[in-house]
Amino acid sequence: MSGYYTPEEAQDVFLKANEAYAREDYAAAQEGYEKLLSRGHGGPDVLYNLGTTQLAKGDLGRAVLALEQAKKQGGRAPDLEANLAVARARQVDKVVGAAADEEFLPRVTAATDGSLVAWTFLASWVGALLLLLAWRLSRPGRRTAVGLLSAVLLLVALPSGVLLAAHAYVEQTVHEAVVLAPTLVARELPQPGARSIFEVHAGLKVRLLEETGRFVRIRLPNGLEGWTEREGVSEI
Template structure:
């Protein structure tokens, strides 16, 4: 891996975890990677979730040669900070440790096009933009109603209308992004060698096998089984306990 960055916990809600975070970073710099991983995991176990902790933990597991937790923690960091180039770069390095080399089949749809065109934007980003445009529209309406000159009123009306339309569009993008992200469930394989079954039964035939660090999409859940799909479109069933879902912690 060419580049490692350490983030500092700056948010007030993480101030109580800062000493442990600094301790974990010190372990990492001293190449005591097992101790560093334990300290970062302790922060997460206390309910302090942040892209910084997940990113540094991913770096630590990469150094330990543990591909599955490295990929998982980078994915979690990217979930909290979409589009971050440092996280994406380190995730790419970690993925090179995987055994499986699965060729991705491109997805279609406007939500995919939106994400590809604006890779650093999620539903929260679009929602903030929508609110900003609506506030600008309100300002324009204010100038329209209270402006004394005809030209000012005319330009204010045009400005308010344009800002309102952009706010509606951004709001639509926020809803689309939110729906897409919440309907898409993904997980990372933690088992070293995981047989993918043709049916959700232990005695069913193996369709194929996947290995630690491979990312899968969860299509449905049935008892203790996940119906999964690979990036190349292959599908099957795996035990839910053998993978770890990438989702926001509460």
Template sequence: MKKLIFLLALCFSFMASAQNAQVFKAANEAYAAGNYEEAIAQYEQILESGQTSAALHYNLGNSYYKLNRVAPSIYHYEKALRLEPGDEDVQNNLGFARNMAIDAIGEEEQTGFRGIFETSTAAFSASGWGWVAIFCMLVFVVFFLVYYFSSRTFTKRLLFIGSMLFLLMAISSVIVAVTKESYSEEGEYAIVFSEEVEIKNEPSPRADDAFLLHEGAKVKITEDFQDWVEIRLPNGSTGWLEENHLRRL
């Protein structure tokens, strides 16, 4: 019975993937034809099925950008960049989308060790470094097995050195992945989706206004309180707004 359930689940998963591939192709064709609303509906359909990818968010960002919809385009470019941190096309288009936003907030600068770490490991996300670690570990196992059964001294030395090198790379990749995941959990970011929102000094609609933000602004969430969230900007400004004004990344 368990085998039958597993096979049925596998079949449904395969069918869903095939269907999403067809929807993705149709969405790309709609985008190429200039039917951006139709493309968005089909891309969103894939997201609702539980599948995601950098390409999917990138295409969604492009579609919203073509319709001059600032917040959704920035949101999906940011999502794509999280999945593919080193993608230059995503970075460039994100820059264009940010130019449409009213608030020139900029990015929070990372200094010291964290700044060096983020810059040097930007090629992959935390999950990407995890896959690098798995690949290096597999190569280590292959090299070590060949080393173990090899009879030539010179070959054994080369294989041993190679296996230790890949083992070191695997361990380093795991450390990088864990560190990046830890950094990402320190602060949650969001994109403002309301056209204009008043940021309050306290989590109350009757509180004094601290400043204004507009659609497309990227903020860091520092605290949650009922339906309100406290945010911080790169310049150090803080305030409160109701969560329905933004969408978490």
């Protein structure tokens, strides 16, 4: 087969993968979803189905990775959150203090839809500018109403602009990953023989801080940090 799918071919592969999942042929289902992703026909639905398939197979690390990627790309279905909850319940690591120690900006951006924030800012800002122009051209008797509406839109544009900037900042500076290895040793230094300080297991979401050679420094949700093998984690 060629390296490109037409929309019709992609839909056919997607439906066949769904059928394979329904008959519990998880290997065939996974192969179908991964083909779509490798040929540019991804998106939240494909990633969600891939994550659900890997969860059924017991591949916890890759299941969480695909589900988190689906969430990052805009997937908001209740089933997505439900499957993530199932995956978290199966994780070996139960990190205490995750909610309390999570940073403010990532929490805010995770709770808001970036595309909705962007469109809200754009619409309110452009609308306010157009109304200001209309205010200058309108008759004196209508200027009060036009001015008030423009002020309201500017008041909406200001916080949405700040929130949009927060999304951009987090996107550029915060890099999250999922542990794929069944057991991954975190060391004090980025060296194979360095002292082990803790272990993490498949499915745990961590923060990537820096990279050197084949090692990356990770931070757990409770703030604990260490160096691990790069191949043991995958960025969301």
